[in-house]
Amino acid sequence: MDSSGAFWQQTSKVVEASYEITMLIAKSKKSHNMGETVIKPSVLRAAELVLRKDSANKLSQISLSNDTVKGRIDEMSQDIKDQVLDQVRASPVFAIQLDETTDVAQCYQPLMYARFMSGNSVKEEMLFCYPMESYTTAADIFQVVSNFSQKNQLSWDSLVGVCTDGAPAMLGLQSGFITRVKEKSPSAMGTHCILHREALASRTLPAEMRDVMNLAIKVVNFIKAGALNSRLFKQLCVDMDSEHQALLFHT
Structure with a gap:
């Protein structure tokens, strides 16, 4: 050489x-x-x-x-993003899930995930997390998704499903996000996030089960309300030889 x-x-x-x-x-x-x-x-x-x-x-x-x-x-x-987008574009159909998060600075950031075919399996990957600096109406959220799809050449014709939470901006019949998506892709099916379905189902529980759930919620809120309560609860678990000693707030 x-x-x-x-x-x-x-x-x-x-x-x-x-x-x-x-x-x-x-x-x-x-x-x-x-x-x-x-x-x-x-x-x-x-x-x-x-x-x-x-x-x-x-x-x-x-x-x-x-x-x-x-x-x-x-x-x-960027390379990882390009690989994911290539797989989404190569998939005959794909579905999206839109959720949002608000950080400690009160910045609203919608997150979009895609579920698509990759070979003989179904994959799910996050596509973007975009901070919104002003309004967060259905039109604004849809504009963010539309701009991303157009920039990355994602076809609306291949979109077959949209999963969101139950917020009015998402499910509004006249100008909600899903309604706007169906204008671009009439065959897309709107579904409700399973976590939010559980929250909705909890509102229609029988009286006996509702009383049990309300009591459990009060206990959890009381324990997690202060550091001392959490430490005393941990000590109680130790005294009872419990397998777990930490209480999760969100379950």
């Missing part, structure tokens, strides 16, 4: 090592500058002690700066 071939092979290995370390940083959910401040100095010092100084010099070529790590995480994220 000539010198130019060896150079490009070495460069390729350096880039590959940088991506591998970047992936570990991303999976650990640590700060991006961890690579430059912790990982790289540790690797160089270990290489210098265990191997030779020239080995450490080769490893010093690995770029792990904050901007480099961020850029490569963005590249890997």
Whole structure:
């Protein structure tokens, strides 16, 4: 192998090592500058002690700066997104589920998931989480979904199902989100999220079962209302030799 071939092979290995370390940083959910401040100095010092100084010099070529790590995480994220979109576009039909979350800064963020065919199996992946800075009406939410579908060439004709919660903005007969989706894809079937179905079903329980559920809710709310109550409940579970000692708030 000539010198130019060896150079490009070495460069390729350096880039590959940088991506591998970047992936570990991303999976650990640590700060991006961890690579430059912790990982790289540790690797160089270990290489210098265990191997030779020239080995450490080769490893010093690995770029792990904050901007480099961020850029490569963005590249890997975009690659995953492209792979998911390719599979959705290749599927003969697909369905979407739309839900929303409000973060600690009171920012409304709709999330859209897609369920599609991939080979002989059905897969489900998240497509986007988009922050909405102003209004959150059905028209605004539909515009976000429509823009995403148009930008990523998702055909409305292949859409066969839409799953949402029971909010008026979603289920409104005149201008709800599902109504607007059916204008684009008349064959799409609207369904109700199963978690919200359970919440609706709890409202029509017989009197005896409703009393039991209300009592359980009061107990849970009382225990989770303060840190002291939670600690006393944990101690009670320990005294009773209970298998579990923590009480979940949302179940």
